[in-house]
Amino acid sequence: MTTYAYAGQLKRGVSVARQVQEYMRFGVPRENILVEDGAEKASLRPVWSTLIGRLARGDLLVLMSLNNLGGTYAAISREWSRLVSALGADICIIDLPAVDTRLSPCVSAAVGQTLTFAAEREQANSALQAKGIKDAKNNGVRFGRPKANYSPEFISAVKRFRNKEITLDEALAITHLKRSNFYYHMRRLKLLDYIAK
Numbered sequence: 001m002t003t004y005a006y007a008g009q010l011k012r013g014v015s016v017a018r019q020v021q022e023y024m025r026f027g028v029p030r031e032n033i034l035v036e037d038g039a040e041k042a043s044l045r046p047v048w049s050t051l052i053g054r055l056a057r058g059d060l061l062v063l064m065s066l067n068n069l070g071g072t073y074a075a076i077s078r079e080w081s082r083l084v085s086a087l088g089a090d091i092c093i094i095d096l097p098a099v100d101t102r103l104s105p106c107v108s109a110a111v112g113q114t115l116t117f118a119a120e121r122e123q124a125n126s127a128l129q130a131k132g133i134k135d136a137k138n139n140g141v142r143f144g145r146p147k148a149n150y151s152p153e154f155i156s157a158v159k160r161f162r163n164k165e166i167t168l169d170e171a172l173a174i175t176h177l178k179r180s181n182f183y184y185h186m187r188r189l190k191l192l193d194y195i196a197k
Helices: 016-026 046-054 073-086 105-138 152-162 168-175 179-191
Strands: 003-008 033-036 060-063 090-093
Touching: 003 016, 003 046, 016 033, 033 046, 073 090, 073 105, 152 168, 152 179, 168 179
Parallel strands: 003 033, 003 060, 060 090
Antiparallel strands: none
16 A cells, blocks of 8 residues: 655645645655646646656555545546546545545545535536526626726816826826726726827
């Protein structure tokens, strides 16, 4: 039996370096800790694929979090099933001490069923959310920041500033904007052809 660990970028939480330290404290030899920097999608994890190729029946895989298995419940459930059922490897999650398949075969089955349930709920919620967004758009709801409507006074102040009829401070006083916002909206007016480029 060989003990491996996988340190990958988590969405939030523990850095890769900290994961490596935790694995070494857990007793995993440094040469058996595989590190993947920056990849978040399961399809873009070559080190993970290498690790899967090395695992044999009875080996132990130590992970910091279930999120190391994938980004969604469906991906986590799929990887859990592949590791435990197909490869016959044991899994130990440091963040969740009760999730250690070496304790009992029941742990593996319970976690697998829980992950499958969570994946189904996640998929149903995503479908419901997509339907709600589609219905809202069909009813004319606009998402995102509202478009800026520029008043004639604002456009006039920008034109006068660009023609050097007024100073920047005077233009800021007229428009009630900070300098960075003023320049941002002045560029937008150029893009929208309100003023000459």
